[in-house]
Amino acid sequence: MVIEEKWFTLKDGREAVIRSPREEDIDGLLDYLRISAGETEFILRYPEECGKYTYEGEKKLIEEWTVSEDICMLVCVVDGKVAGNCEVRRSKNLKTKHRASIGIALISEFWNLGIGTQMFEELIKVAKGWDDVIQMELEFVEGNSRARALYEKMGFRIVAVHPNAIKTKSGKLLNEYLMVKEL
Numbered sequence: 001m002v003i004e005e006k007w008f009t010l011k012d013g014r015e016a017v018i019r020s021p022r023e024e025d026i027d028g029l030l031d032y033l034r035i036s037a038g039e040t041e042f043i044l045r046y047p048e049e050c051g052k053y054t055y056e057g058e059k060k061l062i063e064e065w066t067v068s069e070d071i072c073m074l075v076c077v078v079d080g081k082v083a084g085n086c087e088v089r090r091s092k093n094l095k096t097k098h099r100a101s102i103g104i105a106l107i108s109e110f111w112n113l114g115i116g117t118q119m120f121e122e123l124i125k126v127a128k129g130w131d132d133v134i135q136m137e138l139e140f141v142e143g144n145s146r147a148r149a150l151y152e153k154m155g156f157r158i159v160a161v162h163p164n165a166i167k168t169k170s171g172k173l174l175n176e177y178l179m180v181k182e183l
């Protein structure tokens with residue numbers, strides 16, 4: 001899916017754009033995937049697991065998702081740099097096509113500037129445009145108070161806990177929380 005570009009002003013006064021990804025974003029996306037993986041325990045990949053992401057792989061994904069009616073991926077670009085991305089996807093299965101799931105992450109230098117809020121507004125708009133979808137879902141890792149605050153602000157509530165869903169390299173076990181927003 002492709003959406004119209006959305007320009008907005010960050011909390012630090014810079015201009016940013018949220019839009020569908022293009023081939024010119026691929027190098028920035030690969031940097032973002034690797035950098036963000038090393039900056040927080042709250043996303044599900046370590047930097048050494050990012051070797052599987054390649055220019056060609058990302059290009060194929062962008063091409064597929066551009067024409068897909070079921071997935072909308074967005075990037076935020078600030079001063080020519082990919083700050084992060086997000087996506088919403090609806091299930092294709094008959095029994096679950098009323099549900100849409102969300103993923104989002106930004107490089108740390110772009111946290112707390114309002115990008116997550118703007119991205120969520122776009123993702124919610126996309127999900128509301130899908131006739132069958134009646135609820136949006138996401139998970140966050142225990143301790144991710146910034147993500148939780150954002151999700152609650154956007155109307156999501158915790159409905160379940162997945163005990164010990166994450167085990168970090170240091171052996172720490174962390175719960176994951178499932179949140180839902182009815183549309």
Ligand SMILES: CC(C)(COP(=O)(O)OP(=O)(O)OC[C@H]1O[C@@H](n2cnc3c(N)ncnc32)[C@H](O)[C@@H]1OP(=O)(O)O)[C@@H](O)C(=O)NCCC(=O)NCCS
Pocket residue numbers: 040042043084104105106107110111112113114115116117118139140141144145146147149150153
């Ligand atoms: C989580 C994330 C996507 C949020 O995006 P963001 O652009 O930083 O979010 P915003 O700036 O739009 O909003 C963050 C809100 O949380 C609040 N906040 C920030 N830190 C907080 C904290 N420690 N506790 C509670 N609230 C906090 C901010 O004040 C802001 O609320 P406001 O808009 O009412 O002032 C981003 O920080 C990120 O990529 N983090 C690392 C990866 C990650 O955790 N991804 C989510 C996996 S589930």
